[in-house]
Amino acid sequence: MTRIVVDNVTKRFGRVTALRRVSLDVREGELFAILGPSGCGKTTLLRVIAGFEVPEEGRVMFDDEDVTFKRPDERGAVMVFQNWALWPHMTVYDNVAYGLKVRRLPKNEIDRRVKMVLELVGLKGLENRYPHQLSGGQQQRVALARALVVEPRVLLLDEPLTNLDARLRLRLRGEIRKIQRELGITTIYVTHDQEEALALADRVAVMWNGKVVEMGTPDEIYHRPKHLFTAFFIGKTSVAEAKVIDADGNYVLLRIGDVVIRALNHGVSVDDGSAVVVFKAENARLKPMWRDCAKLVGRVLVTMYLGASLEIRLVPHGYNRDLSFYIPIEEEIPRPGEEVEIYLPVSSVHAYPVEGLELVKEILGE
Amino acid sequence: MIRKPLVRSDVASMLFVVVPLSILIMFFLAPIASITTGLLTFDWRLLLTPFYVGLSSVVSPITVTHVGGETLIAIRGFDMGVITNSVLNALIVTLATTAIGTSVAILVGLFDFPGRRLFAALAMIPLLVAPFVNAYVVKLLYGFNLQGNTVSAVLEALGLHVKIGVAGLAGVALTQILSFYTIVYVNVLATLRAVDATLIEQAVNLGSRGFKLVRSVVLPLIAPGVFTGATLAYMLSLEDVGGPIVFSFRKVISYQVYLFFRQYALIGGGGSAAALSLLMLLLAVIPMIFLRRYLSLRYYAMLTRGAPRPLRRIKLGWLGKVVAYLVVLPILVAAAAPEIGIFVLALCHRWVGPFPTGFTLNNYAVLFSEPGVFRGIENSLIYVAIAATAIAFLGFSAGYAIARVRSVVTPALDALSITPLAVPGLVMAFGYFVFLHGIARGTPLDPLISPAVVLVIAYIVRKMPFTVRSVFAGLLQIPSSVEEAAQCLGARRLRIVKNIVLPLAWRSLAAGLLLSAVYILSEVSLSVTIGALGGDITSPNHCGPITFVMMSLIQSPSTIGGAQPQAVAAAMGTILMLLEALILFAALAKLGRRGIVSIAM
Numbered sequence: 001m002t003r004i005v006v007d008n009v010t011k012r013f014g015r016v017t018a019l020r021r022v023s024l025d026v027r028e029g030e031l032f033a034i035l036g037p038s039g040c041g042k043t044t045l046l047r048v049i050a051g052f053e054v055p056e057e058g059r060v061m062f063d064d065e066d067v068t069f070k071r072p073d074e075r076g077a078v079m080v081f082q083n084w085a086l087w088p089h090m091t092v093y094d095n096v097a098y099g100l101k102v103r104r105l106p107k108n109e110i111d112r113r114v115k116m117v118l119e120l121v122g123l124k125g126l127e128n129r130y131p132h133q134l135s136g137g138q139q140q141r142v143a144l145a146r147a148l149v150v151e152p153r154v155l156l157l158d159e160p161l162t163n164l165d166a167r168l169r170l171r172l173r174g175e176i177r178k179i180q181r182e183l184g185i186t187t188i189y190v191t192h193d194q195e196e197a198l199a200l201a202d203r204v205a206v207m208w209n210g211k212v213v214e215m216g217t218p219d220e221i222y223h224r225p226k227h228l229f230t231a232f233f234i235g236k237t238s239v240a241e242a243k244v245i246d247a248d249g250n251y252v253l254l255r256i257g258d259v260v261i262r263a264l265n266h267g268v269s270v271d272d273g274s275a276v277v278v279f280k281a282e283n284a285r286l287k288p289m290w291r292d293c294a295k296l297v298g299r300v301l302v303t304m305y306l307g308a309s310l311e312i313r314l315v316p317h318g319y320n321r322d323l324s325f326y327i328p329i330e331e332e333i334p335r336p337g338e339e340v341e342i343y344l345p346v347s348s349v350h351a352y353p354v355e356g357l358e359l360v361k362e363i364l365g366e
Numbered sequence: 367m368i369r370k371p372l373v374r375s376d377v378a379s380m381l382f383v384v385v386p387l388s389i390l391i392m393f394f395l396a397p398i399a400s401i402t403t404g405l406l407t408f409d410w411r412l413l414l415t416p417f418y419v420g421l422s423s424v425v426s427p428i429t430v431t432h433v434g435g436e437t438l439i440a441i442r443g444f445d446m447g448v449i450t451n452s453v454l455n456a457l458i459v460t461l462a463t464t465a466i467g468t469s470v471a472i473l474v475g476l477f478d479f480p481g482r483r484l485f486a487a488l489a490m491i492p493l494l495v496a497p498f499v500n501a502y503v504v505k506l507l508y509g510f511n512l513q514g515n516t517v518s519a520v521l522e523a524l525g526l527h528v529k530i531g532v533a534g535l536a537g538v539a540l541t542q543i544l545s546f547y548t549i550v551y552v553n554v555l556a557t558l559r560a561v562d563a564t565l566i567e568q569a570v571n572l573g574s575r576g577f578k579l580v581r582s583v584v585l586p587l588i589a590p591g592v593f594t595g596a597t598l599a600y601m602l603s604l605e606d607v608g609g610p611i612v613f614s615f616r617k618v619i620s621y622q623v624y625l626f627f628r629q630y631a632l633i634g635g636g637g638s639a640a641a642l643s644l645l646m647l648l649l650a651v652i653p654m655i656f657l658r659r660y661l662s663l664r665y666y667a668m669l670t671r672g673a674p675r676p677l678r679r680i681k682l683g684w685l686g687k688v689v690a691y692l693v694v695l696p697i698l699v700a701a702a703a704p705e706i707g708i709f710v711l712a713l714c715h716r717w718v719g720p721f722p723t724g725f726t727l728n729n730y731a732v733l734f735s736e737p738g739v740f741r742g743i744e745n746s747l748i749y750v751a752i753a754a755t756a757i758a759f760l761g762f763s764a765g766y767a768i769a770r771v772r773s774v775v776t777p778a779l780d781a782l783s784i785t786p787l788a789v790p791g792l793v794m795a796f797g798y799f800v801f802l803h804g805i806a807r808g809t810p811l812d813p814l815i816s817p818a819v820v821l822v823i824a825y826i827v828r829k830m831p832f833t834v835r836s837v838f839a840g841l842l843q844i845p846s847s848v849e850e851a852a853q854c855l856g857a858r859r860l861r862i863v864k865n866i867v868l869p870l871a872w873r874s875l876a877a878g879l880l881l882s883a884v885y886i887l888s889e890v891s892l893s894v895t896i897g898a899l900g901g902d903i904t905s906p907n908h909c910g911p912i913t914f915v916m917m918s919l920i921q922s923p924s925t926i927g928g929a930q931p932q933a934v935a936a937a938m939g940t941i942l943m944l945l946e947a948l949i950l951f952a953a954l955a956k957l958g959r960r961g962i963v964s965i966a967m
């Protein structure tokens with residue numbers, strides 16, 4: 001089992017800086033997810049680890065071995081590409097056997113291992129099909145089998161499920177998790193789907209704009225985000241500007257318009273004057289359900305039925321904008337213009353220094 | 367987005383760059399550069415004498431004589447010295463071919479009218495070239511002579527007692543226009559097909575019609591194709607030797623450089639050839655430099671755009687129909703006539719006057735029975751086999767390197783691999799002579815010792831670009847992740863090429879090779895210069911290829927194997943044309959729209 005250390009890696013393409021001093025530490029046998037919006041540098045980071053790109057600065061280590069300048073074929077890190085990159089002129093069997101043939105294994109050994117891995121990914125009996133004769137899900141499994149069969153030191157998956165429909169995605173991600181556990185291969189899984197990352201990974205790194213902004217367990221990333229971007233990016237969130245009334249190490253007392261609420265403190269001090277508040281809006285209720293609650297009073301602008309939940313656009317009293325909250329559908333439906341109280345657990349309300357507002361505006365493209 | 371995988375200090379990968387690059391430096395750059403060495407002792411004032419640059423024409427453009435009850439009209443054009451003639455002729459040919467080619471392409475590509483397919487077919491015929499024979503038949507049909515040409519005979523039958531025909535530079539120009547306009551046609555048509563149909567349909571919706579539509583909307587859209595076609599026609603005119611040889615017009619640059627090989631190469635002398643070669647190179651390259659951005663952009667656009675929606679053709683109005691049937695159709699027929707005439711000449715006993723006489727298959731028999739003639743066929747086949755094999759390796763390497771191997775020298779390879787197309791063959795021939803006769807005198811690389819070896823090398827360099835471009839274009843269709851997937855499984859570069867790239871890209875390679883091969887078979891400039899250094903066709907051991915044999919036969923005054931030598935050349939020409947037709951249309955079908963572009967290059 002291999003530990004991967006990415007140390008201060010910077011990668012530029014001409015004028016574009018795709019990675020800025022990125023550092024990661026992936027433990028042996030871990031399933032590590034890299035999560036971030038499109039264009040943030042996820043693929044580039046994976047390609048640096050695989051050896052397809054050489055960083056301008058920084059190092060990549062596999063255990064104690066510096067592999068920064070090693071060619072991809074010398075690293076033992078196998079990548080599964082977003083488009084799967086199956087070889088159209090080879091059968092499933094030949095696709096999967098290729099890595100073993102390159103390693104010059106004896107024929108019966110190749111046969112045994114190909115059979116085994118095809119069984120593992122549930123493709124038994126399809127050995128002689130060509131890629132174009134397979135469904136999307138089956139093609140994905142071939143790509144996975146082709147990587148697994150060589151028992152790589154490191155498995156790198158670049159959005160492996162993106163091209164599949166939602167149902168299949170759910171099923172395959174369960175299977176990938178199971179297989180990874182069984183084989184214990186150190187795996188990096190790139191995705192822009194936060195649910196996928198949280199469901200699969202032992203730990204998650206959140207990337208934005210070429211940087212790793214935060215690293216932690218899914219629970220930490222979701223419930224105790226240290227960075228504004230993480231808080232904002234994960235889950236359904238709403239952002240508001242607030243005045244600081246009081247602050248200590250753990251909590252901040254804030255005013256949004258005329259409404260006073262309490263929030264978890266992420267570096268706000270009383271002297272700041274104002275702050276940014278991120279609500280994990282999907283945890284909202286119309287009644288207090290927790291001991292430690294934040295309460296927002298305001299007028300309903302509009303409601304939208306979303307199936308499992310209801311979106312309420314609320315204008316807090318004295319505030320100039322509306323904020324979205326999502327409540328379970330069984331609650332009674334408030335009408336537009338009605339005055340309501342919205343409750344959230346304080347653990348779903350995060351306050352950050354006001355400089356972050358620029359970041360949020362940038363992300364929202366305002 | 368095309369993502370090139372990075373290849374670092376990987377010896378195998380660098381081979382793909384370095385091998386073709388060194389070949390191109392050694393056998394393209396160095397020979398061209400060495401032409402300049404001949405200039406040190408050259409007195410430049412020579413080029414300003416009236417023989418090279420005249421201020422007025424020494425022949426009258428048209429002479430009209432009355433003999434008996436007959437009027438003789440000879441159209442000679444002008445003669446203002448070697449350099450002026452070449453430049454003016456090239457410009458005239460460019461203008462004429464651009465006007466005709468563009469008009470026909472717009473007519474066929476944009477409008478619908480009865481007979482459209484016939485127009486399209488006629489316009490494609492001059493793509494098939496049988497060097498020298500083509501010009502010879504033009505001379506039979508339209509050339510001035512006292513027995514009268516075919517056109518005059520037809521006029522005679524209509525009761526007009528007039529013998530009219532072209533001679534001298536006018537004959538050269540007519541020959542070139544009739545066959546080169548197709549190059550413009552093909553390029554414009556390709557651009558027209560790549561234009562987003564909605565742009566034109568939008569204009570039609572807004573009420574734009576006919577000439578206004580063409581001028582305001584269509585022409586700007588197809589400008590890249592027009593410029594490319596015009597540039598190519600200009601270059602072909604500049605380096606053409608077939609027309610001048612057949613019309614015995616020596617005062618053009620191309621003929622003068624050719625003359626060097628016929629007169630001076632063996633005995634020394636001919637100092638002005640170097641200066642003329644360089645001048646020709648300059649003249650050929652100037653428009654390329656000016657249009658570079660245009661040309662490469664066009665190229666890029668053609669490759670990246672997906673299949674555009676085909677244009678719904680517009681009904682041609684009555685005025686348009688009048689122009690189409692009364693102006694355009696006669697031109698198309700006049701231009702296709704020489705090609706058809708070649709087949710007639712090949713099958714007739716004798717054709718020197720207005721009409722051919724006597725059907726025979728003997729001309730084909732002579733191809734095999736006359737040792738000197740058959741030797742040419744053997745030579746060509748051997749040359750093509752060797753050159754194509756070398757091009758398969760070098761052209762594939764270069765195409766692959768340009769598409770996939772990132773290195774500091776890759777851009778140089780990219781540029782160098784396409785430039786041989788922009789350098790006139792005669793310039794290359796002269797460069798080879800100066801360079802190899804200079805540094806390799808007495809070795810098998812000396813063109814005077816073994817012209818065949820030098821000829822094959824020159825073929826390889828000059829016709830490789832077709833394969834390079836085809837392989838490159840094919841690789842753009844294959845995502846590089848397909849190769850990276852193999853690489854991270856542990857495969858090295860050569861293995862990846864063998865297992866993954868070749869199985870996926872061999873069609874592009876094959877299509878490119880076919881193009882390279884057919885252009886080698888029909889190549890003229892190198893063939894009649896370097897190819898002539900091994901003796902003429904009376905020697906059964908000469909090393910000239912078929913185009914050299916065709917030239918010799920066209921110039922020959924005496925019968926060969928009981929046949930008219932020109933008719934034997936025509937028989938050879940028909941075989942060449944059939945081969946061209948087969949290969950070009952196979953490549954066309956395989957490559958689709960892209961094929962047209964590379965053919966027209």
Ligand SMILES: Nc1ncnc2c1ncn2[C@@H]1O[C@H](COP(=O)(O)OP(=O)(O)OP(=O)(O)O)[C@@H](O)[C@H]1O
Nearest residue numbers: 013016018037038039040041042043044045192369
């Ligand atoms: N070969 C390249 N040349 C130039 N720019 C590149 C190259 N590869 C990536 N980039 C740029 O680097 C940035 C990061 O790209 P990358 O593909 O790593 O993003 P990503 O997070 O994988 O996005 P996605 O989710 O869309 O796949 C982008 O701005 C991209 O345009």
Ligand SMILES: [Mg+2]
Nearest residue numbers: 042043044158
């Ligand atoms: Mg990506």
